[in-house]
Amino acid sequence: MNTGLRITAFAAALAATFGTAYGVGRVVDPVVADAPPAPHEKHADEPSADAGGDGGHESEPAGGLQISENGYTLDLATPHVTAGRRAELRFTVRDDQGKAVTAFKREHDKELHLIVASRDLTTYRHLHPTRAADGTWSTPVDLPRAGGYRVFADFTPAKKGAESLTLGADLAAGGTYRPATPPAPDRTASADGYQVELAGTLNPGKAGELKLKVSRDGRPVTDLQPYLGAYGHLVALRSGDLAYLHVHPNGEPGDGRTKPGPEISFTATAPSGGTYRLFLDFRHEGKVHTAAFTVRAGSAPAGRESAPAATEGHGDGHGH
Structure with missing residues (x-):
């Protein structure tokens, strides 16, 4: 067999081997490797792959990026x-x-x-x-x-x-992967019959106050219950690399100043410009609920209509 024929035969055998492996994987429900976020329109204030959105560097270290x-x-x-x-x-x-x-x-x-x-x-x-x-x-x-x-x-x-x-x-x-896209930025979100309104902005490199007002059936909720040492727990993640922001509640139950609703106040600093998801956990009538928002750092919250409950919230293992 000449060299050309030997290479052709080897390539065919290799293709058959990988084709068989792929088929087996499909049958046994393959584990899907970490996939990138669903494609979305690039915004001018989103961080690039090699630089933060604030002068080409992150103004404050973000968590969760390292193991x-x-x-x-x-x-x-x-x-x-x-x-x-x-x-x-x-x-x-x-x-x-x-x-x-x-x-x-x-x-x-x-x-x-x-x-x-x-x-x-x-x-x-x-x-x-x-x-x-x-x-x-x-x-x-x-x-x-x-x-x-x-x-x-x-x-x-x-x-x-x-x-x-x-x-x-x-x-x-x-399982079978189906890409999804987070909702567009909006100042309100719905969660289990509750409505939560966001005020304030998330600023790159500068601490700012975020206020979230909870209501139900059009009435302010004024009897929120303590959850994780506060009347709410807020997590912020940056779209793209999922940088984790440390968000601090302002006040705590029993300090004589902090009311149990309807507003919950936090101080947060974005490490860069970009699009972020905010997840607010709050407890009322013995149950914890999660409201999610999409925001762009440095931009005022947009929109007035309640966003659909697109985020899958708490699951098994969430002890209350």
């Missing part, structure tokens, strides 16, 4: 699950010696806050995992759609001098 930081690593033992099926998510925080961390500082009523969000930011879970004596954390999770997700662990080690960290790791949910 390891300051000597600590998020060891995700469950890197993939199957969409639509309940699974046990397990992970460990390890120190620079590879040992499991077993002592954490309690913040907002928890030793560790766990967030799971889809790459397209249309599915969001705020989970409350439990820690075993050996340092292994676990929580049930049920993700509704196939695709790429990001797991965020927000914590502060109890070690003297340790700083608060947010580490991130990729999670894949197997």
Whole structure:
């Protein structure tokens, strides 16, 4: 067999091998690798791949972009699950010696806050995992759609001098992937019969106040219940790379100044310009509800009509 024929035969065999492997994968419901966000129109204020939106650099470090930081690593033992099926998510925080961390500082009523969000930011879970004596954390999770997700662990080690960290790791949910696009920016959102209105702007490199007003059936809700040490818990994620913003509540229940609604106030700083998703968790009548907003850093909230409840909110493992 001459050289040309040998190469042709080898290529044919290689193609047949990969074709067979693909077919088998389809039969056993393949795990979908981390997929990029659904294509969307590029906005002038969105960060580019190699620079932040504020003068070409990020004005404040964002969390969740690294799996390891300051000597600590998020060891995700469950890197993939199957969409639509309940699974046990397990992970460990390890120190620079590879040992499991077993002592954490309690913040907002928890030793560790766990967030799971889809790459397209249309599915969001705020989970409350439990820690075993050996340092292994676990929580049930049920993700509704196939695709790429990001797991965020927000914590502060109890070690003297340790700083608060947010580490991130990729999670894949197997199944048939269907791209989704977050709703357009809007100042109002609906959640389980509640309406939440957003006031204020998210500013790149500058702290600003965000106020969220909760109402139901057109009436202000004035008896919100404490949740994670405040009347609301707000998470902000940047579209594209899912940078995690640290958002701080203004006031707390019982301080003599903070009212239980209808407004909940937070202070936040965007690390750059761009499009962000805000997820507000609040408790009323014994249940936690999640309202989601799409905003652009540096721009006033737009729109007046309530946005559809497009974000998949709390799932299994969210203890109240």
